[in-house]
Amino acid sequence: MNSRTLLVYFSLTDKTRETAEFISIDIECDIERIKLQTDPGDDIFRIKTQIREGTESLFLIEPPTCDLQQYGTVIIGMPVWENDVPPPIKSFLLQKDWRGVTMHPFFSSGGIHKDVLRNLQRLCPGARLASHLFLIFDLNGNYLGAEE
Numbered sequence: 347m348n349s350r351t352l353l354v355y356f357s358l359t360d361k362t363r364e365t366a367e368f369i370s371i372d373i374e375c376d377i378e379r380i381k382l383q384t385d386p387g388d389d390i391f392r393i394k395t396q397i398r399e400g401t402e403s404l405f406l407i408e409p410p411t412c413d414l415q416q417y418g419t420v421i422i423g424m425p426v427w428e429n430d431v432p433p434p435i436k437s438f439l440l441q442k443d444w445r446g447v448t449m450h451p452f453f454s455s456g457g458i459h460k461d462v463l464r465n466l467q468r469l470c471p472g473a474r475l476a477s478h479l480f481l482i483f484d485l486n487g488n489y490l491g492a493e494e
C-alpha cells in the first residue's frame with residue numbers, strides 16, 4: 347500500500363488554511379490547495395443563496411494537480427458551508443476515485459456541522475473515513491476549541 351500522504355484543503359477566509367499549515371509542520375505530506383476559478387467575494391449571504399439555488403457553476407475549481415494513485419492517506423480540510431461539504435470540495439471529490447484511500451477530514455466551522463461527515467462519505471465512495479476533527483471559531487474568527 348502507498349505510504350505517502352496528501353493534504354488537500356479549501357479555505358475562503360483562511361481558518362482552514364492556517365490549520366492546514368500547522369498540520370503540515372508535523373506531518374510529511376504533499377499539499378494541494380483547492381482554488382476557485384472565480385472569486386466568490388465576501389458576501390456570506392450571497393454565497394449562501396448561490397449554494398441553496400444550486401448555482402454550482404459559480405464554484406468551479408482550478409484543475410487539481412494531484413494524482414491520488416500516489417497516496418494511501420489523504421488529510422482533507424474544509425470549512426462547513428450550509429451544514430455541508432462546500433461546493434469546491436464536492437467538485438474535487440467527484441473528480442477522483444477514492445477506493446482504497448484512508449481519509450482524515452478536518453473542518454472549520456461555527457459549530458453547526460451535524461450532517462457534514464455523512465455527506466462527505468457519500469461523496470467519496472470506497473474511502474475509509476478515519477479520525478476527524480472539527481475546529482470551531484466564533485463570528486470574529488476567534489478559535490473556540492476542537493471536537494472529535
Ligand SMILES: Cc1cc2nc3c(=O)[nH]c(=O)nc-3n(C[C@H](O)[C@H](O)[C@H](O)COP(=O)(O)O)c2cc1C
Nearest residue numbers: 357358359360361362425428429454455456457458
Ligand atoms: C457560505 C457559508 C456558509 C457557512 N455555513 C456554516 C454552517 O452551516 N455551519 C457553521 O458552523 N459555520 C458555517 N459557516 C462558517 C464557516 O464554516 C467558518 O467561518 C469557517 O471557519 C471558515 O473557514 P475558512 O476560513 O477556511 O473559509 C459558513 C460560512 C460561509 C462562508
